[in-house]
Amino acid sequence: MTAVPVTEATAGGDAVEHTGRPVLVVGVDGSGPSWDAFAWAGGEARRCGGRIVAVFVTPLVEPEAALSISAPYNYSGALEARDQIAEEIAGEVARRAHELGVEVSFVREKGDRAHVLTEVARSEHADLIAVGRSTKMLHPLAGSVSHRLVRDRRLPVTVVVP
Numbered sequence: 753m754t755a756v757p758v759t760e761a762t763a764g765g766d767a768v769e770h771t772g773r774p775v776l777v778v779g780v781d782g783s784g785p786s787w788d789a790f791a792w793a794g795g796e797a798r799r800c801g802g803r804i805v806a807v808f809v810t811p812l813v814e815p816e817a818a819l820s821i822s823a824p825y826n827y828s829g830a831l832e833a834r835d836q837i838a839e840e841i842a843g844e845v846a847r848r849a850h851e852l853g854v855e856v857s858f859v860r861e862k863g864d865r866a867h868v869l870t871e872v873a874r875s876e877h878a879d880l881i882a883v884g885r886s887t888k889m890l891h892p893l894a895g896s897v898s899h900r901l902v903r904d905r906r907l908p909v910t911v912v913v914p
Contacts, residue, residue, distance in 0.1 A: 774802030777873040778882045779865065779897065781808065782841050785884025789912040790845070793882040794852035802879070803855040806845045807872050809865045810834050866900040873907050882910045 778793040780786045790806065797804050842858045849856035861868045873881050886896035898911040 774800050774880075775805060775876050775878040776802055776880050776882055777805045777807060777869060777876060777878040779809070779869050779884075780806045780841055780845060782837065782844075783884065783887075785887060785912065785914060787844075787848070787884070788914050789882045789884040789910075790848060791852070792910070792912045793880075794849065794854050796880075796882075797854040798852060803857070804849065805857045805859060805872060805876050805878065806849075807859045807861065807869055808838055808841050809868045810838070810860070810862050812862055812864075865897045869897070869901065870906060878907065880908045880910060882912060885911050885913045 774797070776793045776797055778786075778790050780790055790804070793804050796802065838860045842860075845856055845858050859872055861872065869881055869883070872878075881901060883898045883901060885898055898909070901907075901909045902911065
């Protein structure tokens with residue numbers, strides 16, 4: 753896992769000290785609820801002098817590849833599309849963090865979203881994970897990332913409801 757600093761808030765032009773500052777991990781995927789969670793985390797980070805680690809997670813297996821049994825699947829095209837989406841989200845994270853006046857790092861990982869968010873939070877010694885509430889119809893039945901994180905109980909989780 754590599755956290756790439758996207759913005760760095762400074763006080764009077766001096767470098768910011770990271771020790772003892774609250775760390776909020778936020779799951780971002782470009783959806784409305786994830787941006788709501790980012791905005792909430794930005795407000796919290798600004799109020800308490802903390803910083804944000806924005807995490808974008810791509811699945812290990814592309815859903816389209818799993819469904820394409822008979823037709824050939826363009827893996828390189830899918831990877832390019834995922835890279836482009838990650839770059840766009842990183843740019844939007846930087847823009848929103850600048851508007852909020854908070855320091856943010858961007859992390860892109862592959863894997864299970866709930867597991868990756870938990871692992872990033874542990875490695876960053878985060879105080880909290882923030883995610884948006886899923887708006888997908890089947891998630892109340894199948895389980896959303898937010899529901900799985902809350903049930904896990906290893907770290908405090910805030911689910912932002914729009």
